Amino acid sequence: MIEYILCFILFCIGLYCVLRKRNIIKIVIGLGIVEYAVNLFFVLIGFRMHGRAPILAKDQTISNMVDPLPQALVLTSIVIGLAVTALIVAIAIRLYEKYGTFDITKIRRLRG
Amino acid sequence: MILPFFVIIPLGAAFLISLFGKKIKNFGDLLANLGTLSLLVFSLYSISKVFTNKILVYKVGGWMPPLGISMVLDGLSSFMLVTVNLVSFLVTIYSISYMEKYTDKYRFYTLFMLMLTGMNGIIITGDLFNLFVFLEIASIASYALVAFGTEAEELEASFKYAVMGSVASSFVLLGIALLYSYTSTLNMADISQVLSGRPAGMMVNFVAVLFLAGFGLKAALVPFHAWLPDAHPAAPAPISAMLSGVLIKVLGVYAIMRIFFNLIGINTVILAMLMFLGAVSMLMGVILALAQWDFKRLLAYHSISQIGYVILGIGLGTPLGILGGLFHLFNHSIFKSLLFLNSGAVDYSLGTRDLQKMGGLREKMPVTANTSLIASMSIAGIPPFNGFFSKLIIIFACIQANRFGYAFCAIAASILTLASFMKVQKYAFFGKLNPKWQNIKEVPWPMKLSMIALGVICVISALLIMPLFKPFLQSAANVLLLGNGYKDMVFGALK
Numbered sequence: 001m002i003e004y005i006l007c008f009i010l011f012c013i014g015l016y017c018v019l020r021k022r023n024i025i026k027i028v029i030g031l032g033i034v035e036y037a038v039n040l041f042f043v044l045i046g047f048r049m050h051g052r053a054p055i056l057a058k059d060q061t062i063s064n065m066v067d068p069l070p071q072a073l074v075l076t077s078i079v080i081g082l083a084v085t086a087l088i089v090a091i092a093i094r095l096y097e098k099y100g101t102f103d104i105t106k107i108r109r110l111r112g
Numbered sequence: 113m114i115l116p117f118f119v120i121i122p123l124g125a126a127f128l129i130s131l132f133g134k135k136i137k138n139f140g141d142l143l144a145n146l147g148t149l150s151l152l153v154f155s156l157y158s159i160s161k162v163f164t165n166k167i168l169v170y171k172v173g174g175w176m177p178p179l180g181i182s183m184v185l186d187g188l189s190s191f192m193l194v195t196v197n198l199v200s201f202l203v204t205i206y207s208i209s210y211m212e213k214y215t216d217k218y219r220f221y222t223l224f225m226l227m228l229t230g231m232n233g234i235i236i237t238g239d240l241f242n243l244f245v246f247l248e249i250a251s252i253a254s255y256a257l258v259a260f261g262t263e264a265e266e267l268e269a270s271f272k273y274a275v276m277g278s279v280a281s282s283f284v285l286l287g288i289a290l291l292y293s294y295t296s297t298l299n300m301a302d303i304s305q306v307l308s309g310r311p312a313g314m315m316v317n318f319v320a321v322l323f324l325a326g327f328g329l330k331a332a333l334v335p336f337h338a339w340l341p342d343a344h345p346a347a348p349a350p351i352s353a354m355l356s357g358v359l360i361k362v363l364g365v366y367a368i369m370r371i372f373f374n375l376i377g378i379n380t381v382i383l384a385m386l387m388f389l390g391a392v393s394m395l396m397g398v399i400l401a402l403a404q405w406d407f408k409r410l411l412a413y414h415s416i417s418q419i420g421y422v423i424l425g426i427g428l429g430t431p432l433g434i435l436g437g438l439f440h441l442f443n444h445s446i447f448k449s450l451l452f453l454n455s456g457a458v459d460y461s462l463g464t465r466d467l468q469k470m471g472g473l474r475e476k477m478p479v480t481a482n483t484s485l486i487a488s489m490s491i492a493g494i495p496p497f498n499g500f501f502s503k504l505i506i507i508f509a510c511i512q513a514n515r516f517g518y519a520f521c522a523i524a525a526s527i528l529t530l531a532s533f534m535k536v537q538k539y540a541f542f543g544k545l546n547p548k549w550q551n552i553k554e555v556p557w558p559m560k561l562s563m564i565a566l567g568v569i570c571v572i573s574a575l576l577i578m579p580l581f582k583p584f585l586q587s588a589a590n591v592l593l594l595g596n597g598y599k600d601m602v603f604g605a606l607k
Contacts, residue, residue: 011286018279027275034282038289045293070292073241077285080248084278087252091259091271098264109265 003044011037023102024092028085035081039074046070114154114161115170115183118193118232121147121154126225133218140218141208144225148201151232155193159584162190169238169605177238177606178302184238184602187587192235192366195442196358198569199449200228203357206453206562207350209555210460214348220260227253227354231362238602240288240298240375247284247363251277251330254359258347269339269346276339280329287322290315301602304375308596316376323371324385331364333423334393337416341400344415345408345465349456352408356415357449361441365422374591374598378429386427391521394420398528407455407465407540410532411448414491417525418444424522425506426592428513435589436505439576442585443498446573447490450566454484457555457563458540467536472545476552479560481541483567488537490570492530498574505577 014037017030046067054065092102099107125147133140161168162185170183204224211217230250237243255277259270292298294315295306307316329336340360344352368386372378397417404410422444425437457480458473459465474481490497493504503526510519554560576585591598 015279018275024271031275031278034279038282038285041286042289042292045289069298070289076241076245080245080252080281083252084248084255084274084281087255088271088274088278091255091267091274094259094262095264095267095271098267107268107271109268 004041007037007041007044010040013037022104024095024104024107025102027104028088028092031088032081032085035077035084039077039081042070042074042077113168113170114158115168115185115236116172117154118151118236119229121151122225122228122232126222126229129218129225130222133221140221144204144221145201145208147225148197148204148228151197151228152194152201155190155197158185158190158193161185162187162587163583165605167601167605169602171606177299177602178297181242182238182299182301182602183236184300185236186591186598186601187589188366188369188591189235191438191442191584191588192362193232195445196228196231196235196362199357199445200224200354202562202565203350203353203449203453205558205565206353206456208558210350210456210559211348213460214260220257220348223253223257223260224351224354226250227257227359231358234362235366238300240291240300240303243367244281244285244288247330247367248281250359250363251281254351254355257351258343258355260348260351261346266346269342273339273343276329276336280326280336283322283326283329287319287326290319290322294319300370300375301599304377304596304599305603307375307377308599312379320372320376320382323376324368324382327364327367327371328389329364331360331368331419331423332393332416333364333389333419334396334416335389337393337397340416341409341412344412344452345406349408349452349459352412352456353449353452356412356452357445360415360419361422361445365419365426365441368423369426369592373595377596383427383429386423387515387518390420390422390424390427391518392420393417394424394525395521398525398532401532402528402535405467407458407467407536408452409465410467410536411451411455414529414532415444415448417529418448418491420525421503421506421522424518425509428509428515428518430509430513431589431593432505432512433509434592435585436502436509438588438592439505439585440499440502442576443490443502443570443573446566446569447487447497447499450483450487450563450570451491453559453563453566454480454487457559460555460559461552462549467539470540470546470549471543472541473549473552474541475545476549477554479554479563483563484541485537486567486570488533492533493526494530496574497570498576501574501577 014030014033051064051066054068125143129140168185172181227250230246233246255274295303332340344355397413401410401413422437422441425433490499493500507519507522
């Protein structure tokens with residue numbers, strides 16, 4: 001149970017970081033933390049205590065095995081996270097070139 | 113089987129354009145237009161397929177669905193595919209001339225086709241995690257497309273959109289993880305089967321809230337709307353038309369409809385929440401739009417308001433309300449993309465989007481002025497045009513369901529929309545010509561062609577509620593009315 005609570009706390013830290021920080025690089029890091037928390041949660045769902053790898057071999061009876069599907073899904077999700085992070089960092093660099101600052105409160109040309 | 117082609121065609125086109133687009137001139141134009149044309153033909157063909165077979169299920173790689181991934185084509189999917197591919201075909205025609213002013217046109221087409229892949233994938237998939245993957249494909253392509261001009265404002269808007277969109281995707285993924293832990297399956301029909309066998313608990317409610325927040329942010333419902341008025345105007349005009357016209361509907365409204373009606377199962381609390389969010393978006397969007405002077409920003413606020421109508425209609429949950437909501441979804445995708453293309457045409461000729469600097473453009477740009485008049489009358493709900501009929505159905509449905517307050521909100525929002533578009537017409541197209549614009553010309557023919565086509569569709573799509581064409585809408589509404597029966601349809605088609 002404690003792992004799930006820690007995972008949830010990690011999610012909240014990431015969300016806090018996205019919502020409260022003013023530096024855009026810190027916001028990107030916050031997004032990363034949110035993604036990792038969700039990925040960790042997904043892996044935890046598949047975890048079984050004292051489970052083994054789900055490989056089917058001849059004359060073996062597997063009684064307790066780890067669910068392999070969440071691991072496959074998390075791999076996909078990590079790749080998606082990489083793409084999003086790369087894109088946002090690229091945008092952040094261009095933003096720094098245009099505005100000369102990383103402070104989100106000073107990057108405010110759009111309003112209304 | 114036609115189902116995989118909805119994903120293969122745009123994905124293959126994106127791949128080929130990114131490889132050869134730089135070397136061969138006009139390769140991007142040609143392939144993108146051919147791709148979207150063939151998608152439109154396929155989606156129109158899918159209507160007749162759905163009429164004969166009711167539902168089509170494709171097993172990806174030959175694996176049986178609870179284990180493998182499936183693709184499902186039913187009335188609702190077919191309806192959404194027609195909407196998306198019709199708009200995207202006309203938008204690619206428009207882009208031939210409009211995107212000339214940007215460098216690297218082939219990159220634009222690559223991203224455009226990737227976005228289309230994501231949207232078609234979301235509509236056609238029958239697997240929850242697959243839906244998430246396609247959602248991310250469409251979202252990432254749209255973040256990049258919003259920043260396509262790489263000016264300061266565009267980058268700022270794209271950053272804001274990307275951060276909020278990624279948080280929304282995390283919520284969706286968390287919801288999928290919780291649902292997987294509860295049901296041990298990812299196939300939509302199978303999830304529905306497992307859930308219907310269990311008593312309703314807190315877990316399902318929590319998942320419903322996560323999905324509502326995640327997809328609501330993608331659909332720009334009011335508490336989550338802050339990114340839309342920045343992101344949609346910043347993009348190039350064809351992309352604004354795609355984003356406002358179809359992206360928010362597919363990523364937001366379609367996903368909400370499919371998950372809440374067919375997967376989780378609808379109940380009165382969720383319906384009340386949808387209706388409330390719809391009514392608030394409807395009024396807030398239009399009130400914020402009244403004060404805008406930037407043409408595209410005004411249209412973006414109207415998108416929030418019109419999505420409110422769609423959600424209100426669907427949230428009523430009655431057959432008439434759902435029919436009206438879906439009809440308004442189709443109509444809005446037509447007239448809002450037309451309006452964004454008009455604003456792009458004005459921007460193309462004048463180089464400004466400020467309404468106060470325009471005036472009297474009717475003399476110089478008759479096609480743009482007349483098509484925008486048609487679109488403005490459609491969105492404001494003036495009788496012979498499509499917007500009038502869908503709004504009327506939604507208002508009737510509210511009254512039929514004894515929701516007089518919501519009916520009043522819908523009428524009030526419609527009047528305010530009319531006021532706002534009278535302002536647009538007066539300042540931009542009527543009145544005296546500003547001497548500064550003495551030498552402007554009408555836009556090139558591909559842009560005119562797609563604007564005229566959309567204008568004609570605005571008029572003739574009012575016929576969709578006539579008895580001859582109504583089955584097209586009705587079969588989409590029936591999927592939602594079926595609710596939990598979706599799983600029996602899918603498993604029935606597999607046998």
